[in-house]
Amino acid sequence: MGPSSRPSVSDSTTPPETDFGVYGLGRFGRFYARVLSRYGSVRAYSRNPAAPAPEGVERVDEAELCEQPVIILCVAISALREVLQRLAPRLKPGTLVMDTCSVKSLPSAWMEELLPAEIKVLATHPMFGPDSASGGLRGLPMILHPVRLGAGELARWQDFFEGLGLSVQIMKPELHDREAAFTQGLTHYLGRVLALLDLNPSRIASLGYRKLLEIIEQTCNDSWQLFYDLQQYNPYTREMRERLGSSLNEVKRLLDEHVKS
Ligand SMILES: NC(=O)c1ccc[n+]([C@@H]2O[C@H](COP(=O)([O-])OP(=O)(O)OC[C@H]3O[C@@H](n4cnc5c(N)ncnc54)[C@H](OP(=O)(O)O)[C@@H]3O)[C@@H](O)[C@H]2O)c1
Known part of the structure; x- marks a missing residue:
């Protein structure tokens, strides 16, 4: 669905929940928790007790994190399945789970498979990080895919992220x-x-x-x-x-052919 076919927001006057739970305080989780803390309260969990939480972000344990209405997963892609399996039985019905993985097909499929039907799911890829967003968020891409989310709520989240200055695109994971x-x-x-x-x-x-x-x-x-x-x-x-390797080899071949030693 492109921006022109975006659902109307006229039926959705309530803003998105802004009590965020951030799961994972690695490089991206720390950065994103700090960004989101400007727009709502942020509680964060990391399995690593030494991982520092940014100022304004409250450290909580895993059980407290599961109480948050919106849970944003900022864990390594390779850890996502395991984390979903652990969280699935502990989430309250109606919770919204968003991942932030930099690949989208497998994480979207895992969330659909492992999270119970009463959990809402929005796949996201914030296409920025502490380096690319050092000058601010304006114009940076944000990809959304509603795995299990109604059109009105999707539109509210689109508005929310656009309000942060991001350029939101709704895109199928495969694309x-x-x-x-x-x-x-x-x-x-x-x-x-x-x-x-x-x-x-x-x-x-x-x-x-x-x-x-x-x-x-x-x-x-x-x-x-x-x-x-x-x-x-x-x-x-x-x-x-493979294509990169072929290109490098091809340029080398052309050069070797041209420059006779
Ligand atoms: N870096 C970026 O610019 C960027 C941008 C957009 C999206 N993302 C996405 O954000 C996510 C995190 O990336 P990152 O850059 O923050 O990577 P990172 O610095 O390597 O951090 C990975 C995080 O995952 C946690 N983790 C790993 N295995 C776990 C497990 N089995 N159970 C629980 N937690 C586990 C780590 O905890 P420990 O500290 O305890 O190991 C750490 O908090 C990834 O999905 C990535 O695709 C990153």
Whole structure:
């Protein structure tokens, strides 16, 4: 569904619940909890007692987190199934669960499979993080897919995220993953490759070179776990990596052919 076919909000005058529960205080969970705390109360849980909560965010235990009307899962993609299995019997009917995973097909299917029918489910991919949003959220993409959510409530959440300045798109998980395999999977892959080259700033750096350094900055502060998960759980990244490998080989072949040694 594109923005033009978005459901009318005229029938939905109540704002979304803004008592958020954030599950997971890794790099993204900490950042998102801080962002959301400007718009509502945020309680957060992490299995790691040493993980610091941002200012204005209350640390709670897992049972207290399950009392929140809106629970936002910010755990590693590879941990999502396990976390859903643990939470499923403990959630109250009517709770809304949102994931934030950077891949969407498998997490959407897992949430549909593992969360009881009386739990509302909205799959989300906030396509930003502490690095890309360092200058603010305006214009950054936010992907939504209503796994189990009525049109009126979806429209209210769309309004909420647009109110944060985000550019919201409602997109099927499969389409998201196809596109993200390149827009995100390729960028992160090249970021890791470039980082291994130990590139340094230079007085004679061209704009293109500075952009390459920016790619490293935008990708390599994230955990290796996130990188591995992006590559493993998006069903289209294997093809992306194969095409990248072929392109590198092809350029080398053309060069070898042209430059006779
Ligand atoms: N980084 C970004 O810019 C970004 C942007 C958009 C969406 N996301 C999504 O946000 C999620 C978290 O990413 P991240 O960058 O914060 O990764 P991260 O820094 O590696 O943090 C992963 C989090 O998951 C928790 N976790 C891992 N295994 C768990 C388990 N079995 N049970 C409970 N908790 C577990 C970790 O807890 P411990 O600290 O105890 O290991 C940590 O809080 C991912 O789904 C990612 O796709 C990230």
